[in-house]
Amino acid sequence: QVQLQESGPGLVKPSGTLSLTCAVSGGSISSGNWWSWVRQPPGKGLEWIGEIYHSGSPNYNPSLKSRVTISVDKSNNQFSLRLSSVTAADTAVYFCARVRFGNWFDPWGQGTQVTVSS
Amino acid sequence: IVLTQSPATLSLSPGDRATLSCEASRSVSGSFLAWYQQKPGLAPRLLIYDASSRATGIPDRFSGSGSGTDFTLTISRLEPEDFAVYYCQQYGSSPRTFGQGTKLEIK
Numbered sequence: 603q604v605q606l607q608e609s610g611p612g613l614v615k616p617s618g619t620l621s622l623t624c625a626v627s628g629g630s631i632s633s634g635n636w637w638s639w640v641r642q643p644p645g646k647g648l649e650w651i652g653e654i655y656h657s658g659s660p661n662y663n664p665s666l667k668s669r670v671t672i673s674v675d676k677s678n679n680q681f682s683l684r685l686s687s688v689t690a691a692d693t694a695v696y697f698c699a700r701v702r703f704g705n706w707f708d709p710w711g712q713g714t715q716v717t718v719s720s
Numbered sequence: 721i722v723l724t725q726s727p728a729t730l731s732l733s734p735g736d737r738a739t740l741s742c743e744a745s746r747s748v749s750g751s752f753l754a755w756y757q758q759k760p761g762l763a764p765r766l767l768i769y770d771a772s773s774r775a776t777g778i779p780d781r782f783s784g785s786g787s788g789t790d791f792t793l794t795i796s797r798l799e800p801e802d803f804a805v806y807y808c809q810q811y812g813s814s815p816r817t818f819g820q821g822t823k824l825e826i827k
Contacts, residue, residue: 648764648807648818663815697763705811706754708775710763 604629606698606711614692614718620685624698624711631679632656636701639672639683641694642713649694653701654681688718721745721810723819731827738795740822742808747788752812755784755793758821759804767806768793800826 610622624637631637638653652662654672662670671684685692695715699707722745732738742753751771756764766775768784771791781796795802803826808819 647820648809650816650818661814665815702766702769705752706766706769706809707756707764708766708769710765713763 604700604709606700606709608696608698608711608714610696610714610716612715612717614688614716615720616689616718618688618718620683620688620692620696620716620718622683622696622698622714622716623680624682625678625680626700627679631674631681632676636704637674637681638699638701638707640697640699640707640710641692642697643691643694651683651685651696690718692716693718721748721813721817723808723810723817725806725808725819725822727822728820729823729825731825732798733827734798734800736798736827738793738798738802738824740793740795740806740824742786742791742793742819744789744791744810748791748810749812751787751791752810753784753786753791754809754811755782756807756809757802757804758807764807795824798824 605627607625614620636653639651652672654660660672669686674681695713697713699710702708724743726741753771755768758764772784783794805821805823807821
């Protein structure tokens with residue numbers, strides 16, 4: 603079965619760029635699915651960041667669009683998130699997830715905590 | 721589409737029936753709505769998709785219903801492991817959005 607695992611720095615300085623990678627195992631990233639990032643600030647709800655198809659066509663949440671880049675690395679079966687000009691408001695647990703049939707999220711990675719602080 | 725979940729917190733006992741609501745600010749096309757369960761420190765888990773279809777491995781005490789702007793997640797008889805936070809999510813319109821969550825706590 604497909605499993606996802608996030609990785610990346612847990613601490614990013616204000617005004618810097620957050621970079622995370624999601625490794626996909628148990629299946630191919632080119633299997634016809636969309637792949638997504640979702641975040642959860644401490645004690646708060648879930649926010650969809652964006653998604654990408656294996657061919658590289660991304661969709662972004664308009665609220666973050668100016669700062670987000672999602673890309674696919676088919677050779678390493680992974681996809682990545684870059685979020686620029688970060689502030690404390692970007693502190694959150696970041697999850698990657700497969701978008702099943704282009705609709706719901708399943709499965710999810712375990713999540714990775716990213717703190718924005720100097 | 722803004723999703724509003726109610727109540728924010730629901731206090732019940734094991735064996736009780738739980739009814740969680742999710743109201744959309746405008747109609748969710750195709751009943752494209754999912755429900756997730758999240759326990760502390762863990763990722764969300766898919767329970768229901770397309771408003772009423774149970775995901776693989778989800779017990780039949782979980783059921784979803786609704787269409788248009790009003791959706792409901794029902795847990796027929798609460799087990800101790802069901803106490804968690806529940807989120808609804810719509811995928812009928814872009815951007816995908818989540819409700820703010822309902823915390824189901826032990827009374």
